[in-house]
Structures are given as C-alpha cells and as structure tokens.
Amino acid sequence: GEDVEQSLFLSVREGDSSVINCTYTDSSSTYLYWYKQEPGAGLQLLTYIFSNMDMKQDQRLTVLLNKKDKHLSLRIADTQTGDSAIYFCAEVPDSSYKLIFGSGTRLLVRP
Amino acid sequence: KAGVTQTPRYLIKTRGQQVTLSCSPISGHRSVSWYQQTPGQGLQFLFEYFSETQRNKGNFPGRFSGRQFSNSRSEMNVSTLELGDSALYLCASSLQHGTGGERNGYTFGSGTRLTVV
Numbered sequence: 001g002e003d004v005e006q007s008l009f010l011s012v013r014e015g016d017s018s019v020i021n022c023t024y025t026d027s028s029s030t031y032l033y034w035y036k037q038e039p040g041a042g043l044q045l046l047t048y049i050f051s052n053m054d055m056k057q058d059q060r061l062t063v064l065l066n067k068k069d070k071h072l073s074l075r076i077a078d079t080q081t082g083d084s085a086i087y088f089c090a091e092v093p094d095s096s097y098k099l100i101f102g103s104g105t106r107l108l109v110r111p
Numbered sequence: 112k113a114g115v116t117q118t119p120r121y122l123i124k125t126r127g128q129q130v131t132l133s134c135s136p137i138s139g140h141r142s143v144s145w146y147q148q149t150p151g152q153g154l155q156f157l158f159e160y161f162s163e164t165q166r167n168k169g170n171f172p173g174r175f176s177g178r179q180f181s182n183s184r185s186e187m188n189v190s191t192l193e194l195g196d197s198a199l200y201l202c203a204s205s206l207q208h209g210t211g212g213e214r215n216g217y218t219f220g221s222g223t224r225l226t227v228v
Contacts, residue, residue, distance in 0.1 A: 031216075041222075042201055042219040042222045043201065043203075048216060088154065097159040097167045098167055098169070099144075099203075101146075101153060101154040102153075103153050104153065104154075
C-alpha cells in the first residue's frame with residue numbers, strides 16, 4: 001500500500017541540529033523529496049535524493065537514505081528560528097505521476 | 112522566471128455551490144497536478160494532467176474534476192460543495208513527466224484556500 005510516515009513534532013534549541021525521520025513503503029520510488037511549509041504558504045522544495053544514493057548534502061541540509069529499511073532522514077545543521085515550519089517527506093512511486101506525502105513534522109526552534 | 116500561479120488565493124462558498132480554481136504552471140512545464148490539504152487528511156493527490164490528458168486520479172468523488180488547456184494552464188472544479196471540501200488546494204507543475212529529479216521535480220503554487228459555509 002501507499003503510506004509515508006513521519007513523527008508529528010520536534011522541538012530543538014537554536015543552533016542545535018534537527019533530525020526529521022520518515023519511512024516510506026514503495027520500493028519503486030525513484031526519487032524522495034523533502035518539502036517545507038510555512039504558515040499560510042504553499043510547499044517549498046528543500047531537497048531530493050535519488051534512490052541509488054545513500055546521502056546527499058546541500059549546505060545545511062543532509063539527507064540520508066536507507067533503501068533496505070525504506071527510511072529517510074533530513075538533518076538540518078545549526079537550526080535557526082526561521083527553520084520553524086512543517087516538513088513533509090514524499091515519494092513518487094514509479095509511473096504514478098503523483099507525490100505521496102507523509103503527515104508532516106512540525107519543527108519548533110526555541111531561541 | 113515566474114512561479115506557479117494559483118487564483119484566487121481565497122474563496123468562500125456556500126454548501127451546494129460549485130467552484131472553479133485556476134493554476135498557471137511555470138512556463139514550459141507540461142505536467143500539472145492538484146492536491147488537497149486538510150488538517151485531518153493531510154496532503155492528498157487529486158489528479159495529474161500532461162498535454163491535456165489526465166494520467167492519474169486520486170480517490171475523490173466525481174464532484175471533483177479538472178482539465179488542462181493547450182497552453183498547460185489547468186482548472187479544477189468542485190460541484191455541489193460540502194463543508195468537508197474546505198481545504199487548501201495546491202497545484203504543482205513539472206517540466207515533463209513528473210517522475211522526479213532536478214529536471215522533473217514538482218514546483219508548488221501558494222494555493223487556494225477554499226472555505227465552504
């Protein structure tokens with residue numbers, strides 16, 4: 001079945017690292033995404049990873065992929081108050097032409 | 112270049128009415144998809160169009176329909192509105208196949224917030 005799971009809430013102190021976890025179900029998904037949503041806004045693509053990669057780094061963002069366990073994580077280094085938002089992971093099952101989203105993780109960054 | 116444009120941004124309708132939402136994709140993008148976001152159900156896929164053809168449809172009643180024009184602009188329509196249709200409706204465009212990656216990733220608009228009273 002199609003199901004992407006995420007923890008609902010994460011609170012960190014400014015300057016610390018944040019790690020948001022996600023599990024997905026469809027092994028045919030070629031790409032996996034992380035999106036950010038701020039209040040009242042649409043979805044902003046943060047980064048993506050190709051399924052044959054284990055890790056991708058993009059400035060403060062590091063994505064780790066464990067394909068065997070279908071586990072994806074997003075690490076945000078030096079988390080800032082502006083990083084407070086909801087973060088969604090998503091997969092695109094092969095030939096489906098659709099994103100399947102997790103329920104979102106609300107990240108709260110405390111000063 | 113301009114992003115994905117959705118109009119209107121906000122809409123208030125009465126139960127039983129119908130509504131049409133519009134989405135203009137990024138210039139050159141041929142795939143347009145629609146999503147419904149609610150607090151209870153999260154982000155759910157409605158449908159996807161490529162070159163005026165619907166390639167996939169989510170699990171929504173027939174009251175939800177869409178279309179894509181030759182210039183890739185898309186509209187979605189909801190007839191006989193129900194209170195439960197209140198949601199943020201998001202449109203995303205993709206360059207070609209919408210299968211992922213840098214060239215085929217999805218760019219989202221800011222959404223249309225529909226309130227049904």
